[in-house]
Amino acid sequence: MTERKHPSGAPWRNFYGRFKGKTLRKSQEAYLEEDLASLSPGAVSWEDNPERKPLDPGALFDGRPVWLEVGFGGGEHLVHQAHRNPGVGIIGCEPFINGVAMLLGKVRDAGVTNLRVFPGDARDLFDVLPERSIDKAFLLYPDPWPKKRHHRRRFVTPEHLEPLARAMAPGAEFRVATDIPDYVRQTLIEVPKAGFAWEAERPQDWRLPWDDWISTRYEQKALREGRVPHYLTFRRAG
Structure with a gap:
């Protein structure tokens, strides 16, 4: 049987969570418009990266160790860890756009620069992460x-x-x-x-x-x- 795919060529993956909740405030819309693109980890979506070329997480953060938070909610923990650990880079993955907007506001307030944000399904990010490239991961x-x-x-x-x-990476810590x-x-x-x-x-x-x-x-x-x-x-x- 032929594998079912999206028109973009992506494998057909059911997603059961929410992508958007209540109406965003004007300030949150501004965060998304002005800040999200500059905090992108690179081409992750199938539309932007149909060949599934791998990311280079180390290059994103000048060779620093790379951490990953899957489903960062409102971003409190992600910003806290980025502020506390300037010697690492952290990628946050969250498909719920309201949570992404909340995070971006916290990033502005905290002034942290060592994080990147993927506003989508973690499985798409996993497709383009190289083997052994993540040194710590959080599922909270x-x-x-x-x-x-x-x-x-x-x-x-x-x-x-x-x-x-x-x-x-071997020996990497995974917190749940x-x-x-x-x-x-x-x-x-x-x-x-x-x-x-x-x-x-x-x-x-x-x-x-x-x-x-x-x-x-x-x-x-x-x-x-x-x-x-x-x-x-x-x-x-x-």
């Missing part, structure tokens, strides 16, 4: 897709984890934060299958946040609603 409070029949839509499935693992117990269960099953080792040795290793953690609005919502965050640290096998 991803969409839980709580209904059992929707668990295949979660990020912690082979469709996402296998290309992520390919892009990560979630407040959903069943998401923890699926993460602990699927992430090791993709070539990562869970680093926890005692309960504090998953009950306490990382030393450089900043609590996001999603985490604050979870805490208000009585859910318990879990902080999972994995290491890419050599």
Whole structure:
């Protein structure tokens, strides 16, 4: 059977999240118009890069180590890490344009320059990331897709984890934060299958946040609603 494709030539990939929410403020529209293009990591979309030429993440950041945050939400953590770690470059991936606009406002306020933004599906970014090019990755409070029949839509499935693992360097750290117990269960099953080792040795290793953690609005919502965050640290096998 012929593989189903988009007119652009891209493989047919169902996307179940939202691309846009409520109407953007004028200031947010300005951020998108004035700042987004200059913060692009390069040609990622199939329309702009139909030959799927790989990015050179190191060249984006003058040879510095490169980190990746998948689904950065409102961008609090991404900007925090960029400000805290000027010696690295960070690529943030987020398809929800309202979140992208929020991030761009934070970037202006913080004045950070060591990050790039891809406003789209992480799978398209994985297509053009070279092997072993990412030194640390973050997956923080991803969409839980709580209904059992929707668990295949979660990020912690082979469709996402296998290309992520390919892009990560041996020994690279992968952090996952979630407040959903069943998401923890699926993460602990699927992430090791993709070539990562869970680093926890005692309960504090998953009950306490990382030393450089900043609590996001999603985490604050979870805490208000009585859910318990879990902080999972994995290491890419050599």
